[in-house]
Amino acid sequence: MHTQQTSLDDSVGFVLAELGKVALARGDQVLASLGFTARHLRILEMASAEQQSQQQLSARAGVDRTTMVALVDDFERLGLAERRKDAADRRRYVVGLTAKGREALDAGRAAIAAAEDEMFGPLTLEEREQLRDLAHRVLRQSGTIVC
Amino acid sequence: MHTQQTSLDDSVGFVLAELGKVALARGDQVLASLGFTARHLRILEMASAEQQSQQQLSARAGVDRTTMVALVDDFERLGLAERRKDAADRRRYVVGLTAKGREALDAGRAAIAAAEDEMFGPLTLEEREQLRDLAHRVLRQSGTIVC
DNA sequence: TATTGTTATACTCTATAACTATA
DNA sequence: TATAGTTATAGAGTATAACAATA
Numbered sequence: 001m002h003t004q005q006t007s008l009d010d011s012v013g014f015v016l017a018e019l020g021k022v023a024l025a026r027g028d029q030v031l032a033s034l035g036f037t038a039r040h041l042r043i044l045e046m047a048s049a050e051q052q053s054q055q056q057l058s059a060r061a062g063v064d065r066t067t068m069v070a071l072v073d074d075f076e077r078l079g080l081a082e083r084r085k086d087a088a089d090r091r092r093y094v095v096g097l098t099a100k101g102r103e104a105l106d107a108g109r110a111a112i113a114a115a116e117d118e119m120f121g122p123l124t125l126e127e128r129e130q131l132r133d134l135a136h137r138v139l140r141q142s143g144t145i146v147c
Numbered sequence: 148m149h150t151q152q153t154s155l156d157d158s159v160g161f162v163l164a165e166l167g168k169v170a171l172a173r174g175d176q177v178l179a180s181l182g183f184t185a186r187h188l189r190i191l192e193m194a195s196a197e198q199q200s201q202q203q204l205s206a207r208a209g210v211d212r213t214t215m216v217a218l219v220d221d222f223e224r225l226g227l228a229e230r231r232k233d234a235a236d237r238r239r240y241v242v243g244l245t246a247k248g249r250e251a252l253d254a255g256r257a258a259i260a261a262a263e264d265e266m267f268g269p270l271t272l273e274e275r276e277q278l279r280d281l282a283h284r285v286l287r288q289s290g291t292i293v294c
Numbered sequence: 295t296a297t298t299g300t301t302a303t304a305c306t307c308t309a310t311a312a313c314t315a316t317a
Numbered sequence: 318t319a320t321a322g323t324t325a326t327a328g329a330g331t332a333t334a335a336c337a338a339t340a
Contacts, residue, residue: 008192008256012279013170013263017185019282020167022289023160038164045155055321064309069323083322091316091321109155116160122288127281132159134270134278135166141269142169202298211332216300230299238298238339 016135023119030115031108035078039063041108043071044097047081048105053092054083080104163282170266177262178255182225186210188255190218191244194228195252200239201230227251 008014027038036044043061046052052060058068072095075081080101086092097105120128155161174185183191190208193199199207205215219242222228227248233239244252267275 008189008259009283010279011259011263012267012275012282013174013259014185014189015279015282015286016163017167017171017174019286019289020164020170022286023167024164026289027160027164038161042155042161053321065322066310066324067308086321089317089321093322112155112158112160116158119289120159120285122284123281128159131278131281131285132157132162134274134281135159135162136156137269138267138278139162139166139169142166142173142266200298212299213301213333214331233298236298236340240299 026115026119027112030111034104034108034111036074036080036104036108038112040071040074041105041112043068044075044080044101044105044108047095048097048102051094051096053086054095055092057095075101078104173262173266174259177258181251181255181258183221183227183251183255185259187218187221188252188259190215191222191227191248191252191255194242195244195249198241198243200233201242202239204242222248225251 024038027041031037031041039061043057046057046060054068054072055065057072058065061068063071072081072083072093075095076083078100079098081095081097083093084096086094116128120131123131171185174188178184178188186208190204193204193207201215201219202212204219205212208215210218219228219230219240222242223230225247226245228242228244230240231243233241263275267278270278
């Protein structure tokens, strides 16, 4: 038998769903001045870590390959990344960060870090790490791509 | 100075955004057999706790009043709630749960509780409550409606 | 004149299907 | 024939504007 819930406010899932939404919105907000969203930043980091085709990126980011087209379009328009024909397989584009893209990645990370310092202010640094680690453990088990 | 992030995977916000999305999807999944979503369940509980007009519900749930129309339509179609003209102000409808609606609320809560027992299985009960309480504290500060 | 519920409409986001070029 | 990228199109979800009934 599980714990009897009096209210959904006592439900971990609902609280996390709500907080997750808030965190994402806050992320988008502080990145807006850079011209992109939290999802863009995520993908920018993925592309920075390893040379990948658009479809590899889309699979790992959990977005459709047609959606990835628009996202990479955004990067090119902003001058943050460029499509480079893969010499080994000329059907593929490798998404490569420009110098400006690497700067934007750093700036984005810094903006996120600052926003989190403020948003998670009610917690001590230790509690904040605790929160992240607990969430991480659940996420790993849930078979989601945390890369 | 804040902690230098090497990767966004170390960012509480990104991890929470991801976990929140997974939790919500899982909730919708286990409620599907009841014919409604996690958001429906949330609103059903709100309507159950107190007699409220559609606009009060929409304000507290953070959805547009035009969206609430469709949600209450769903409840009526499923026989879970009904619109009752407010005698004091005949512009308003009070959203009232039916007996079937109260059963659905209980069934939904049970389904969520069971899903969470499974989803948060990697954590001890103590850790799970810790996770919820930490999330709750951040959420309260963030000025979000947790009702 | 303002407010509640409603409808019609538009906008955003994302996925599906079909096309092209390469393999 | 299969795959990478692309485009056009359609669907879901949500918000904005306008309307009828009531205050």
